Amino acid sequence: MSALRPLPRWADVVLLPLLNLLLAFVVSGLVVLMIGQNPLVAMQAIVVGAFGNGFNIGYTLYYATNFVFTGLAVAVAAHAGLFNIGGNGQAYIAGLGVATVALALDQTHWLIVAPLAFLAAAFMGGLWAFIPGWLQAKRGSHVVITTIMFNFIASAIMVYMLNRVFKPANIMGPESRTFAEGGRLPKLGEFFGPFQHTPVNLSIFVALVALVAVYVLIWHTKFGYALRTLGFNPTASRYAGISNSKTIMITMTLSGALAGMVALNEVMGVQNRLVLDFVADAGFVGIAVALMGRNHPIGIGLAALLFGALYQGGNELQYVVPGLTREMVVIIQALVILFTGAMEGLFRPGLQRTLMLLSPEQKAEAVARGTVKSES
Amino acid sequence: MEFATVLSLLDATIRLSTPLLLACLAGLYSERSGVFDIGLEGKMLMAAFAAGAVAAVTGSAWAGLLAALIVSIMTASLQGAAAISLKGNQLIAGVAINMLAAGLTTFLGQQWFRQGGRTPQLSADGRFGTVELPFAPQIGQIPVVGPIYQELISGHYILVYVAFLAVPITAYVLYRTRFGLRLRAVGENPKAVDTAGISVNRLRYQAVLITGLLCGFAGAYFSIAQGSGFGNNMTAGKGFIALAALIFAKWKPVPAMFTCLLFGFLDALQIRLQGAELGGIEIPVQAIQALPYVLTVVLLAGFIGKAVGPKAGGVPYTKER
Numbered sequence: 001m002s003a004l005r006p007l008p009r010w011a012d013v014v015l016l017p018l019l020n021l022l023l024a025f026v027v028s029g030l031v032v033l034m035i036g037q038n039p040l041v042a043m044q045a046i047v048v049g050a051f052g053n054g055f056n057i058g059y060t061l062y063y064a065t066n067f068v069f070t071g072l073a074v075a076v077a078a079h080a081g082l083f084n085i086g087g088n089g090q091a092y093i094a095g096l097g098v099a100t101v102a103l104a105l106d107q108t109h110w111l112i113v114a115p116l117a118f119l120a121a122a123f124m125g126g127l128w129a130f131i132p133g134w135l136q137a138k139r140g141s142h143v144v145i146t147t148i149m150f151n152f153i154a155s156a157i158m159v160y161m162l163n164r165v166f167k168p169a170n171i172m173g174p175e176s177r178t179f180a181e182g183g184r185l186p187k188l189g190e191f192f193g194p195f196q197h198t199p200v201n202l203s204i205f206v207a208l209v210a211l212v213a214v215y216v217l218i219w220h221t222k223f224g225y226a227l228r229t230l231g232f233n234p235t236a237s238r239y240a241g242i243s244n245s246k247t248i249m250i251t252m253t254l255s256g257a258l259a260g261m262v263a264l265n266e267v268m269g270v271q272n273r274l275v276l277d278f279v280a281d282a283g284f285v286g287i288a289v290a291l292m293g294r295n296h297p298i299g300i301g302l303a304a305l306l307f308g309a310l311y312q313g314g315n316e317l318q319y320v321v322p323g324l325t326r327e328m329v330v331i332i333q334a335l336v337i338l339f340t341g342a343m344e345g346l347f348r349p350g351l352q353r354t355l356m357l358l359s360p361e362q363k364a365e366a367v368a369r370g371t372v373k374s375e376s
Numbered sequence: 377m378e379f380a381t382v383l384s385l386l387d388a389t390i391r392l393s394t395p396l397l398l399a400c401l402a403g404l405y406s407e408r409s410g411v412f413d414i415g416l417e418g419k420m421l422m423a424a425f426a427a428g429a430v431a432a433v434t435g436s437a438w439a440g441l442l443a444a445l446i447v448s449i450m451t452a453s454l455q456g457a458a459a460i461s462l463k464g465n466q467l468i469a470g471v472a473i474n475m476l477a478a479g480l481t482t483f484l485g486q487q488w489f490r491q492g493g494r495t496p497q498l499s500a501d502g503r504f505g506t507v508e509l510p511f512a513p514q515i516g517q518i519p520v521v522g523p524i525y526q527e528l529i530s531g532h533y534i535l536v537y538v539a540f541l542a543v544p545i546t547a548y549v550l551y552r553t554r555f556g557l558r559l560r561a562v563g564e565n566p567k568a569v570d571t572a573g574i575s576v577n578r579l580r581y582q583a584v585l586i587t588g589l590l591c592g593f594a595g596a597y598f599s600i601a602q603g604s605g606f607g608n609n610m611t612a613g614k615g616f617i618a619l620a621a622l623i624f625a626k627w628k629p630v631p632a633m634f635t636c637l638l639f640g641f642l643d644a645l646q647i648r649l650q651g652a653e654l655g656g657i658e659i660p661v662q663a664i665q666a667l668p669y670v671l672t673v674v675l676l677a678g679f680i681g682k683a684v685g686p687k688a689g690g691v692p693y694t695k696e697r
Contacts, residue, residue: 031480035487083467085414141676142685144467145623148414148616149669156666164660287471325486327493330479334472338458342469345462 007352013294017340019347021292021306024335031331032324042321042328049316050309054194056316061188062200062270064308066262068207070286071304072214073259075295077143079218080251081231082136084129086147087259087283089154094125094260096161098267099176099274103166106183113183117268118206118261125260126253128154133252137245143252151283159276166274176274185269201269206261207304211297214258227251259283285311288333291341307333379520383527385644390528390536391602393640395420395594395611397539399618400625400632401546402590408550408627409583410563410688411459412466415473416591417615419455423448423595425481428495428606429488431502431599440502440600445592451477452588453581460580463692474615482608498604504533533601535593542590546629559583563686566693576693594618620672627685639668 007016029039050060070087077084084090097120105113132146159174166176185203189196218224229237230247238244266278285307292306293299314329339346399416406413426447431440451473458469485493509530516526550556558579562569566576598614599606621639625631646664 031483035484085467085471135673135677139677139679141673141678144414145619145676146673149620149673152613152616152669153666153673156662156669160660160662284471284475287468291468323487325483327479327483327486330475331483334475334479337468337475338454338472342458342464342466342472343462344464 007348007355011351011355013296013299016344016347016351017292017294017299019351020339020344021336023339023346024332027335028328028332032328035323037321037324042317042324045317045320045324046310046313048313049320050313055196055198056312058189058195058198058200059315060305060308060312061195061204062198062265062308063311064304065200065204065207065265066282067285067289067304067307068211068301069258069261069265070282071289071293071300072210072286072297073255073283074286074290075293075297075300076214076218076227076258077251077255078290078295079224079231080227080247081234082133082248082251082255083144084132084147084252084255084259085144085283085287086129086132086150086154086256087262087286088279088281089147089151089283090125090128090256090259091262091266091279091283092151092154092158092277093128094121094263095158095267095274095278097121097124097260098263099166102179102183102268103176106180108182110182110184110186114185114202114268118264121260121263122257123260125263126257129256129259130249130253133249136252137248143248155277162274162276174276178273179268183268184272185264187269199270201265203261203265203269206264210258210261211301215297217254223247223250259286285333287341288337292336379523383523385641385648387528388644388647389637389641390532391640392643393636394533394536394539395597395602395614396618396621396639397633397636398535398542398590398594398597399615400621400636401539401542401629402587402594403619403622404546404550404627404629404632405559405583405590406587407622407689408563408686409559409580410566410686410691410693411456411580411584412470412690413455413584413587414467414470414616414619415451415455416587416618417611417613418470418474418477419448419451419588419591420595420598420611420615421474421477421481421609422451423592424599424610425477425485425495425595425606427596428498428599428603429485431498432489432496432605435499435502437498437502437504437600441504441593441596444596444600445589448592448595449585449588452584452591456581456584460577460584460692463694466690466692478609481606485606485608493608495599495606498600502600503604504535504601506531507534507537533597535597535601538593539597540633543629543633550629555582560686563688566688570693570695580693617668620668623685624668624672624675642667 032039032042049056051057070091073087074084098117101117101120102113105116128150132143132150135141135146136143162174167174168177171177185201187199187201188204189198218227226237226242226247229240229242230244234244262279262282267274271278289300289303289307293303310329310332314326317324317326317328399420403413403416423444427440427444430443431437455469455473458464459466482493485495489495512526512530516522550560558569558574562576562579569579570576595611598610603610617639621632621635625635642664646661649659649661649664
């Protein structure tokens with residue numbers, strides 16, 4: 001078989017991810033079937049649980065906010081050819097910044113606290129990714145391994161900080177005191193009735209702005225060009241006079257700062273105190289979101305919404321279909337990562353062949369080639 | 377510290393380093409062949425669950441072990457298919473395997489046993505007993521050397537001996553056999569291996585299957601030797617410590633053993649040192665817990681020696697047409 005043409009853009013960006021998603025759903029459906037439940041009922045329960053009413057949608061959007069941040073974090077690094085697997089640790093450490101600001105200033109007003117908490121989250125998250133970036137740029141250590149290690153180091157630090165520094169004497173568990181009113185981001189429910197009693201808060205607007213900002217940064221700035229050039233071909237970018245090590249360090253810092261925004265949503269927006277494991281593996285979901293969204297902000301927004309819906313729907317699932325716990329969602333998520341990220345080769349060649357036969361002139365070409373082959 | 381305390385600390389070290397060592401050697405085969413494996417954790421977790429579940433149902437530790445090996449090898453094949461045949465991103469394949477294992481084991485555990493994801497407590501037959509080496513009681517009478525033999529070397533689970541036996545075997549296979557030579561070559565320069573008429577993908581599959589096998593042993597150790605039954609997320613990041621150990625040992629079997637012993641020792645120390653003081657300052661347990669990761673980062677950065685992995689690691693091999 002001669003070389004296949006690359007897929008047209010629409011197939012690469014829309015069709016292939018959807019096929020992979022479908023496959024992930026089919027395989028998860030088989031798992032549900034295997035334990036003797038009806039996958040269609042489960043599917044319906046997830047959809048209703050995610051979008052059934054304002055309450056459900058509020059929760060879906062709250063989860064989606066986190067996933068936009070971590071998805072963007074993975075995507076920004078991916079455009080520079082870096083795999084930032086440390087979103088969890090970066091978001092976790094960023095919690096230190098947010099909590100410090102909120103605890104110090106919660107007697108003032110949230111309008112004062114929020115911008116400072118935003119900066120603190122970006123700084124701490126960025127710092128936790130800058131170090132691996134610096135080590136990769138200057139010392140050549142692989143950013144994947146370093147960020148994995150930094151996830152574990154972060155959780156050790158956080159356990160220590162919560163137990164020894166942030167825990168007031170009158171609280172038993174490892175957590176900080178609850179912030180006063182001034183240290184909390186207003187929830188959307190305060191302005192919009194249907195979202196009442198849901199955790200979705202103003203940080204969702206930060207997420208929306210981040211989506212646009214990342215788009216502008218990557219495709220419409222000089223730095224974005226350098227970043228993408230590095231991702232395409234590090235040698236070429238060096239010959240073009242771009243400092244690869246500088247680009248790596250800035251990219252990783254930006255990536256970590258984006259992941260750090262999870263802390264803004266969770267600590268200042270939802271928990272209103274620093275708690276253990278508030279990140280809840282959002283960093284890993286970010287990998288699925290970025291893969292599914294093809295590292296493009298529009299795709300990431302949609303994929304984050306999809307995973308937000310899966311998480312929220314997964315929570316409701318167990319009340320509708322007894323026994324189907326939210327681990328089902330983790331399985332779906334893993335399969336999405338597997339199929340879209342690591343098993344792309346499953347559909348791509350077949351799809352290329354199919355599409356080739358669909359377009360008339362290419363079909364003629366393919367037939368002609370086929371005849372030549374059979375004659376020779 | 378007293379002799380008995382030291383002895384029990386070292387005894388704990390051996391127990392805690394065993395799964396690390398098995399997983400570390402597992403990773404060694406895969407990574408030496410040029411396939412990065414950050415899915416050690418997931419394979420171990422799958423194996424631990426399979427062992428716990430099957431041992432609980434059949435009441436036999438050996439059936440549990442067999443199930444662990446089969447499940448782990450199957451998981452490794454899936455990862456291999458993605459990373460080798462389909463030329464997917466090896467790191468992402470590893471992430472997916474870890475996540476799949478975390479979801480699937482809890483989910484199926486809850487479905488099948490309805491104990492919040494745990495498998496039922498195992499009977500004595502369901503888990504491996506300890507092995508008394510010959511003449512342990514007699515030799516134990518000899519001062520100093522005796523207790524070392526009786527306490528430290530004898531009286532462990534059979535998988536402990538499997539793990540430490542796997543070290544010389546791996547060293548032999550890697551450096552003294554044709555397979556080992558090819559394995560090392562394929563991780564450094566797959567094109568040369570291909571030119572010599574040897575299938576790169578076949579070699580890599582063989583390596584990945586051995587990785588699966590060893591992860592199976594490591595997983596089984598958690599649920600049917602050290603513990604009696606599977607619990608949620610039982611491997612608790614040990615797969616990543618094993619990965620750190622592999623890097624720390626610069627992808628070599630004998631240093632891998634010493635690194636795993638060191639990391640196991642830190643773990644044992646950390647359990648013992650809860651609230652202990654050193655020179656009037658209390659040592660935070662978390663500092664010792666984080667030490668393996670910090671050491672690995674420092675080593676990887678070349679501040680103490682330099683760890684350079686197999687050159688062709690992480691890149692799927694494509695024959696030129």
